Amino acid sequence: MSKAKESAVDLAKFVDKGVRVKLAGGREVQGILKGYDQLLNLVLDEAVEYLRDPEDPLSVTDETRTLGLLVCRGTAVMLVAPSTGMEEIANPFLGAKAEGEAAGGDDDS
Template structure:
């Protein structure tokens, strides 16, 4: 056994590919992963931030803000997901009838 710590995530397969990063506090950034380290600090190029709703800060809107080259600090990273091969689906657990609880 080696004494070297390894990260749980293997982000090497996502280098130079699009990723979606959710950060603590509700921010969401999409960009091209250019680098990372064992502390999960991420370098994203051509990054775009999805702005949050003014009424509900936990929800994002379709409005975006171009950021360019960004370093996401590992302590703030909550989720890293590839943008290719994923799509948003409707929630199957939401009932259509509001009277049913």
């Protein structure tokens, strides 16, 4: 009655295609997915790392560093997305936060 463990993510459709991977610690890499396993260990070919902005470590710049063949350990993988059709959008919560601070004010009554 034992079932084979299945991964929560099906990466088969991304094999031999470009993917962008966000890793724990803020690093981002892009490359061609060559293999993976149920623990989300990934093998990327022609990988490049997107370097972070020195003044704002939370943002990534367009500057890259070539890595070549890369093995990403599954415990560090936070996000896997196709590299085609990906675009950055403005954070919709930044406006709501500013409005909440203005409306909240100080309640020292």
